[in-house]
Amino acid sequence: MQSKFLVQYEKREVRNAYAFLTPILIVIFLFILFPVIGTLWKSFYQDTSFLPFEFVGFRNYAQILSDTKFWSALVFTLLFALATVVLEAVFGLIFALLLNESFKGRGIMRAVILIPWAIPTIVSAQIWRLMYDYTYGIINHLLTSLGFIADKVSWMGTTSSAFWALVISDVWKTTPFVVIILLAGLQAIPQDIYKQARVDGAKMFKRFRSITLPLVAPVLLIALIFRTIDAIRIFDLVYVLTGGAPGGTTETLSFIGYNYFTGDIFGMGSAISVITFIVSFMITILYIKLGRFEKNIK
Amino acid sequence: MREKNIKSILIFAGVLFLLAFALSPFIWMMIISLSDRPDFLGNAEVDYIFTLKNYVEILTSRRLHFMDYFKNSLFISIIVSVAVSVIASFAGYAVSRLRFPGRIAVPLFVLAMSMFPQISIVGYLYTIFADLGLLNTYIALILPYIAWTVPIALWINMSYFAQIPVDLDKAALVDGASRTKTLFKVILPIALPGIFSSFLLVFIACFNEFLFAMMLTTDHIAQTIPVGIALFRGTHGEIPWGNMMAASAIASVPLVILTLIFQKYIVQGLSAGSVKG
Numbered sequence: 001m002q003s004k005f006l007v008q009y010e011k012r013e014v015r016n017a018y019a020f021l022t023p024i025l026i027v028i029f030l031f032i033l034f035p036v037i038g039t040l041w042k043s044f045y046q047d048t049s050f051l052p053f054e055f056v057g058f059r060n061y062a063q064i065l066s067d068t069k070f071w072s073a074l075v076f077t078l079l080f081a082l083a084t085v086v087l088e089a090v091f092g093l094i095f096a097l098l099l100n101e102s103f104k105g106r107g108i109m110r111a112v113i114l115i116p117w118a119i120p121t122i123v124s125a126q127i128w129r130l131m132y133d134y135t136y137g138i139i140n141h142l143l144t145s146l147g148f149i150a151d152k153v154s155w156m157g158t159t160s161s162a163f164w165a166l167v168i169s170d171v172w173k174t175t176p177f178v179v180i181i182l183l184a185g186l187q188a189i190p191q192d193i194y195k196q197a198r199v200d201g202a203k204m205f206k207r208f209r210s211i212t213l214p215l216v217a218p219v220l221l222i223a224l225i226f227r228t229i230d231a232i233r234i235f236d237l238v239y240v241l242t243g244g245a246p247g248g249t250t251e252t253l254s255f256i257g258y259n260y261f262t263g264d265i266f267g268m269g270s271a272i273s274v275i276t277f278i279v280s281f282m283i284t285i286l287y288i289k290l291g292r293f294e295k296n297i298k
Numbered sequence: 299m300r301e302k303n304i305k306s307i308l309i310f311a312g313v314l315f316l317l318a319f320a321l322s323p324f325i326w327m328m329i330i331s332l333s334d335r336p337d338f339l340g341n342a343e344v345d346y347i348f349t350l351k352n353y354v355e356i357l358t359s360r361r362l363h364f365m366d367y368f369k370n371s372l373f374i375s376i377i378v379s380v381a382v383s384v385i386a387s388f389a390g391y392a393v394s395r396l397r398f399p400g401r402i403a404v405p406l407f408v409l410a411m412s413m414f415p416q417i418s419i420v421g422y423l424y425t426i427f428a429d430l431g432l433l434n435t436y437i438a439l440i441l442p443y444i445a446w447t448v449p450i451a452l453w454i455n456m457s458y459f460a461q462i463p464v465d466l467d468k469a470a471l472v473d474g475a476s477r478t479k480t481l482f483k484v485i486l487p488i489a490l491p492g493i494f495s496s497f498l499l500v501f502i503a504c505f506n507e508f509l510f511a512m513m514l515t516t517d518h519i520a521q522t523i524p525v526g527i528a529l530f531r532g533t534h535g536e537i538p539w540g541n542m543m544a545a546s547a548i549a550s551v552p553l554v555i556l557t558l559i560f561q562k563y564i565v566q567g568l569s570a571g572s573v574k575g
Binding site: 014016017020021023024027032033036038042094095098103105109110111112113114115116118119121122123124126127128130133135136138141144145172176177181184204229233236239240253254257258262269270272273274280281284 | 393399421513524539546
C-alpha cells in the first residue's frame with residue numbers, strides 16, 4: 001500500500017519538475033537552439049536576393065577561409081581579446097585588492113567602481129568617441145597642451161591607435177565586472193591565514209604572492225573566461241567607435257557577420273557566425289584545460 | 299610600523315586612481331552635455347557657457363524620437379525582467395528541490411546555450427521574424443531577450459534557493475500545500491533578494507543590448523535607446539556632440555542611480571556562482 005503511494009508521489013514530483021521547467025526549455029529551444037541550428041543549416045546554402053536559394057556544401061566556408069579579410073579580422077579579434085583580458089586582470093586585481101582593505105570611504109569607492117559597468121556600452125562608446133575626436137577631443141587637447149605630442153593625432157586614422165582606442169574603452173567599461181568577481185574571491189579567503197603569515201614574519205608583498213594570488217587564482221580564471229568569451233564576440237564598441245575604419249582593418253568577426261547579414265548575404269553571414277562560435281568554444285575549452293578545473297572541483 | 303605607512307600611501311594613491319579611472323569619462327559626458335558648444339577647449343574664442351538647451355532639444359524634438367526610444371527600452375526591459383523572474387523561479391525551484399531524471403543535465407544545458415555568440419543567433423532570428431511579419435515590433439526583441447537572459451537568472455536563483463533549508467518545503471508539503479504553493483508562499487519570500495538581483499541584472503542587460511535591437515528593429519516604433527544613440531545624426535551632417543551627450547546622460551543616469559542604490563544586490567548577482575562554483 002505504502003510503496004504504491006510512494007511511487008505515485010514520485011511520479012507526481014517528476015511531473016511537477018517537468019511542468020516547472022517547460023517555460024524555460026521552450027524559450028531556449030525556440031529562440032536559441034532553433035536559430036543556432038538554422039544558422040548552421042543556412043551556412044551550407046547560398047542565400048541572397050536575386051540568386052536561387054540552393055545548397056552549396058562548404059563553398060561559403062571555403063570562400064571565407066580564403067579571404068584575407070577574414071584572417072585579419074580573426075587576428076584582430078584575438079589580439080583585442082588578449083589585450084583587454086590582460087589589462088582587465090591587472091586593473092581588476094589592483095582595484096579588488098584596494099577595495100578589500102579597510103579604509104574610510106571604502107563603501108563609496110565600491111559603488112563608484114560600478115559606474116562604468118552601469119553605463120550602456122553604446123553610450124560609453126560615444127563618450128570615448130568624443131574624447132578621441134580629432135577636433136573636439138579632450139585627449140588631443142590634454143596631450144598637446146602638456147607637450148606630449150606636437151600636433152593633434154587622428155586616433156582612428158591608423159590601425160594600431162584605433163586598436164588601442166578600442167581596448168581602452170573596453171577595459172574602462174568591463175574592469176568593474178572583474179573587480180566584483182575578484183572581490184568576492186578575496187573576501188572568501190579566511191583571515192586566519194594572514195594572521196598566521198604575519199606571525200611567521202611574511203612581508204606584505206610576500207603575503208600577496210604566496211597567499212592571496214594562489215587562492216584568488218581560480219576565481220580570476222572564471223572572470224577571465226567570461227571576459228574572453230565576451231571580448232571575442234565584440235560588436236557594439238567597434239560599430240560606434242571605428243566602424244571598421246581605417247580601411248576595414250579594425251573589423252571583428254561579429255562585425256563582418258553583421259555586415260554580411262545587413263548586406264543580404266545570409267549564407268556567408270551564417271558561415272562566419274558558425275566560425276565565431278567555434279573560435280569562442282575552442283578558447284573556453286583551452287582555458288578549462290589550462291585551469292585544470294577537474295582538480296579544482298575536487 | 300613601516301609596512302603600515304607604505305600601505306596607507308598605496309591606499310591613498312589607489313583611491314585617487316580609482317576615482318580618475320571610473321569617473322573621468324562620465325564627468326566629461328556631463329560637462330559636454332551641459333555646454334553651449336563642445337569645442338570650448340583649445341579654442342580661445344569660445345567660452346564655456348552652462349546651458350540646458352541640449353537636454354531641452356533632446357526631450358522636446360519630435361524629429362529625434364528620443365522619448366520613443368526611451369519608452370521602448372523601458373517597456374521591453376520591464377516585460378523581459380518580469381517574465382524571466384517568473385520563468386527562472388519555477389526552473390530554479392525544480393532544479394534545486396525536485397528529484398527527476400535530468401536534474402543535473404538541465405542547468406548545464408541551459409548554461410551551455412548561453413555560450414552561443416549573439417551573432418550566431420541573430421541572422422536566423424531575422425529570417426524567422428521576417429517570415430512572421432514581426433520585424434520592428436516589441437515581440438521581436440522581448441522573446442529573444444527572455445531566452446538570452448534566462449540562463450544567468452536561473453544560475454543566480456539556484457544559488458539562492460540552495461541556501462534555503464529543505465525542511466521549510468517539507469513542513470509546507472506536510473500541511474498539504476502543493477509544490478507551486480510552496481514555491482510562492484515559502485521559497486520566494488525568502489529568496490526575494492536573489493530574485494531581485496537577477497531582475498536587476500536582466501533589466502540592465504536588456505536596456506543595454508545592441509546587436510539584436512539593431513538587426514530586428516527598423517525605426518522608432520520599436521528601436522531602443524542604444525540603437526537611437528548609435529545612429530544619432532545631426533541635421534547638417536556634423537555630429538551634434540552636445541545633444542548626443544545629453545541623450546547619453548539621459549540613457550545612463552537612471553542606470554547609474556539604480557546601480558548605486560541597489561549596489562548590494564547587483565554585486566551579489568554578479569558574483570553568485572562564480573565563487574562557489
